[in-house]
Amino acid sequence: MPDRRAIVIGAGITGILVARELLLEGWDVTVLEARHVGAGSSSRTAAGIRQQFSTPGTVRGMRYSVRSYQALAGELEGGESPIVQNGYLFLHADPTRWERARRIARMQQGAGLEEVEILEPDALHARFPWVARGEVVGGTYCPTDGFLRPHLIYNGGADRVRRLGGVVLQNTPVTGARATAGRLTGVQTPKGVLEADLFIDATNAWTRRLAPLLGAEPLEVRAKKRYLWFIAREGPMSAGTLSAMPLVITPRGTYCRPENPDTLLMGRKHEAAPEDGFTYEDQDQIEAAYSHQGGIDAVPFELWMGLAQILPDVGQFGGINATTSGYYAETPDHNPFLGFDRQRPNLIRLVGFSGHGAMMGPFTARVALALASAGHDLDTIKIDGDDIPLDAFRIGRATGAREQMVI
Incomplete structure (x- = not known):
């Protein structure tokens, strides 16, 4: 369809998973990468994946990400799973912080993360005897958290994008843009001008240098x-x-x-x-x-x-x-910006993940698809029957309410 052409800028985990999601819904997709697939932060990440957050929308979104990574092995050549579910264990030594952690864990349970456990010292040391006794007052543990194998996601995902009919252009930096009546019509690259109807910024740490090239809003990243x-x-x-x-x-x-x-x-x-x-x-x-x-x-x-x-x-x-x-x-509140640019109405910004980009990848891709389909920002999206609020990720939000579980 002539109005379903998308250009995704950035071929890390976010960009590749967004491209896959759009292709599965019938979009024509080209991914542009300045160097090679995974050349940026995706290949240098600690690659943790967790659902233990203090923002309810992030908890719900991350539950979807975990399920998606579990299923992704079926799409990758070789069938190796990109997720290792050893769990996440947050340890606490200060009683005040421990009480706050328990409150957050109860919120997480209410948000659907029923498996998160609140471990008092005896239970903690029975489960994890290699933790020193007397050093902590408790911990929260979620067994379905863990870590990722990023190369399987961005390399295997790029292969999947190609098999779905997408184009991945490496060594193709964006050097400028063309626009009509405020809307982007194409981007300039060393390989020529590439046109599309929708543009997606998945450059994360590089977004401050991409924005002026596109005439986009400078975001606090x-x-x-x-x-x-x-x-x-x-x-x-x-x-x-x-x-x-x-x-x-x-x-x-x-x-x-x-x-x-x-x-x-x-x-x-x-x-x-x-x-x-x-x-x-x-x-x-x-x-x-x-x-x-x-x-x-x-x-x-x-x-x-x-x-x-x-x-x-x-x-x-x-x-x-x-x-x-x-x-x-x-970002100031450690939540990403997921939404349409306020200066370029056909540009979606998916940036500022504050260390959580790899783990949020599948959720981010679903948000991008919902935005692309609607053509405007959304207050919520429905994933697997769950209404997930997007206000914590909106461009232009007040950034006073910070995500508390940042490492």
């Missing part, structure tokens, strides 16, 4: 550097115990999960200045203070020792042997 470290297993913890470990968030915010039976991934959000002018190469530039080669005075060693206070067996691991880095697209 700032790119910030984030690091991950990898610790070699040694000592008393077995490969089986490590492999079964949930993604653990300690009271100080350091988190970890199994990367494989012999490696633990560790990360922590830190104060970082926005880097709006970063390059693709900057993604892999590691500051000396954050390098695993920086010795006992470097940040990762300090985080490892702090982690060992809560998880003593991890303190006996063999050492940190690798560092990776990338960019996180942060």
Whole structure:
């Protein structure tokens, strides 16, 4: 149909899943990627996926994302599942924060996440004996949370997009745009002008540089550097115990999960200045203070020792042997912007995920499809019979009510 042509800008997890969703509904779709599929944050993510959030709409949306990733294996060549459901364990040491966590968990249960558990100390240590006694006052655990295998999603998803008839153009950055009466009609690229009826910005951390090229609204999205470290297993913890470990968030915010039976991934959000002018190469530039080669005075060693206070067996691991880095697209309230641009009425913005882009991918794709079908912003969308409010994600919203469960 001539009015069902879409261009998706960005071939990370969000862009690829949006393209798939539109193709399944009969749209003609072209995906544009400045480098190669997965070249941005999707290949540098800790890849956690959870339904434990303090925003009810996000809880409901993430329940859909989990179900979608469970089903996605059936569409990928090889049939390997992109989701590992080891669970998420939030640990708390402060009684006031623990009481707030219990209230949030009860809200989550009311939002349909019935399996989330509120674990008092005895129950916590019976379930997870590798957590140090006396260091925490409780934890919340959801067994259907876990982590993703991102390469299966963006690479396998891109193959699926092609099989559905979509076009994926790599090494094709957007360099400008054409518009008539305020509406975009095409984008300029090194391969020529590409025309469409609907345009979708799935560039996340790159959105501040794309917006002026499209004549779009500048959104409050700032790119910030984030690091991950990898610790070699040694000592008393077995490969089986490590492999079964949930993604653990300690009271100080350091988190970890199994990367494989012999490696633990560790990360922590830190104060970082926005880097709006970063390059693709900057993604892999590691500051000396954050390098695993920086010795006992470097940040990762300090985080490892702090982690060992809560998880003593991890303190006996063999050492940190690798560092990776990338960019996180942060908004003031840590919720993404999912909606039509207020300056370009046929441009949908799906950006500012604040570290949650990979996990939100299927939900974001369903929102994008609903917006594309309606042609305007929506207050709610219906997914599997559940009405999910979108007010927390609307462009132009007041950003005072922050998502509280951010790591």
